[in-house]
Every structure is written in structure tokens, then in C-alpha cells.
Amino acid sequence: MQLQADFVLASASPRRADLLRQIGCRFHVAPVDLDESILPGELAAEYVQRIALQKARAGWFASPLSNVPVLGADTTVVAGPDIFGKPADREQALSMLHRLSGTTHRVLSAVAMVAGERQLLRCAETQVTFRPLSVAECERYWQTGEPADKAGGYAIQGLGGVFVTGIQGSYSSVVGLPLAETCQLLQAFDIAWWRET
Template sequence: MRLILASTSPRRRELLAQLDIEFEVAAVAVDERPLAAELASDHVCRLALAKARAGAANYGPHVQVLGADTVVVLKGEIFGKPADRDHAAAMLGRLSGHTHQVLTAVARVQDASHAVRLSASEVTFRPLSPTEIAAYCDTGEPLDKAGAYAIQGRAAAFIRHLEGSYSGVMGLPLFETAELLAGATSKRC
């Protein structure tokens, strides 16, 4: 069966390729703004499903489409992708020395059915100096990442502790993704 990844994220492509399955990539456009009073877990599940559905709308029946979304959550506040360098530095300053949650939802849409899985991880940053934050922001790495950091990049040196899914923090939880592709249909999000 044909599989479409509704994401142009290089990280998601690399992760899905680790499952040794053939897939195609499709760009989708979805409004990623949180709804008023929306919980972070509901937000990522809604967006993952919206992305999968947007991808599925471009293909005929009997095609599986995966969509995913990732956010960082600190004290109930959703940190998406930073708007610019200053926003990235502010996010990193707030994450410095604290434990935050990374939520990644992955959704599969096929014909009229869908399923959604949620991966929740806890990440603890060591305290960061303003100089470290500025140097990291100068690399450009944080600009297109939820929470303004890449666990697989230079920010790995900031992480004191990870509890949960490394691939989920990267943007596509492989356990949950494999479960969906194996045919799991119940919604667990």
C-alpha cells in the first residue's frame, strides 16, 4: 500500500526511513495556531490529524497518509517554532535549568478511518549562560524547531536528562508510528 508522509521535515523523513519502508513526501499547509484554552496534548493531536487529512485530500483511496506535530510545553505554555532569533533566545532562556515536556502526535489516515498516537517525553536542560544561548542561536539551528532546539544537534549538550522517546523529541516517535503502520486503529490521543 502506498504511504505518504505529510511533512517536508528532513528529520521526520530520516526517522521514517529507519523503519525500512517505502514512502513518498507531500507538503501540506495547516494553520498551526493553538485554539483558545486548548490543551497542548489536544493541540498536537489535532494538528497531526489535520496534516494527515490535508495530505490524504490530495490522493485517492487506498493510500495511507501520516501526519505529525511536535510542541514543547513548559508550565502549561506551548512553545512552537520561534518567530526569529530573539524569540529563540527567549525560549531557550526559559527552558534553561528546567524540565519541560515534549509532545509529539502522529496520525494515520486511510480512506475513512484514522488513528492518532501521542508520545510524551520529559527533557531537562542544564542551566545555560546567555553566551551559550547567543552562540547556539547564531548557528541558525533553533529557528525551525519546536522549543528552539534540536536534540540531535548542538543542543544535545544542553540536555541533562531525557525520559521518554528520543525519536519523539526529534519529531516522529518511531514506536507509535510503527504501531500505526501495523494497523492499530483505536484513537489513543
């Protein structure tokens, strides 16, 4: 267990952990498992904020470190009225990529911090534009294995970066953790970043 931890990250995402290390945070990773189903009639912004807050709350009650704030986050891709989480299978991943091909979509990332009764929440929205993708290219991308556990079926920081022709907003948010908003929460809880870990 990490002894020098200023907070707990309630996520198994290596990308979120990498982003926190990038800005010099000291944290302990303790993933939580919860139902991430979309509620009937739930809007994308409501959904991503609800899941981030639920992760942080669940992490607080299950935390191996007492009285240490818990950070939860969630990211989703939105194309028109549709919310894209992680694809369930090849068919769904290819369908997502087809929908994103040659269009601009939204990526919403929410981050929440909980300590007892205190909880704060922030959300970032980024516009991402894809060039047109061929069916063969989408199939080849699926075969790499990268889309399987990524919201929207792609990773901007990985092989899927070749699809992106433009981005308006936070790059780190598309990766999975909006750093500016995360630092707002850290500051509110008197947690330092740019530390030597």
C-alpha cells in the same frame, strides 16, 4: 515520484523522513501547508493531536497517490502552561531557551494516519532536562541557525544536544516522530517496516 510507496508522509521535515527510513519504511513525501495556530484554551496534548490529524487529513485529500494511507505528525515543547512551537524570531528563540534553561520540560509528539474515513491517532510524551544555559551560549546557538525551525528552539539530534542532561521517554519523539507509536499505526494499517527500499 516514488513508485514503491506504502504510505504518504504529509510533512516536509527531513528528520521525520530520516526516522522512517531508519526503520525501513517505503513512503512518498508530500508536505501540506496549514494554519498551526493554538486555539483559545487548547491544552498542549489536544493541540498537538489536532494538528497531526489535520495534516494527515489534508494530505489524504491532496495526495498524489490514490488509496494510499497518509501519515501526519506534530511535535511541540511544553514549559509549564506554555506551548512552544517554532520561534518566530531571535527574540522568541532566546526567550524559549531561557525558559528551558536548568529545568525539565515536556515534549509531546502526535502521529496520525488517515485512509478515507478511517483514522487513527497516537501521542507520546517525553521529559527532557536541560542544564543551565548562559545568555551568551543561547545567543551563539541562535547564530548557528539551528533553532529557527525547531519546536522549542532547539534540536536534540543536532547542536542543541549539548544542552540535554537527561531524557525520560522516547528520543525519536523529541526528534519529531515517536517510532513505537508510528509502528502501531503502520501495523494497524497492515503496512510493513524493516523493508528494503
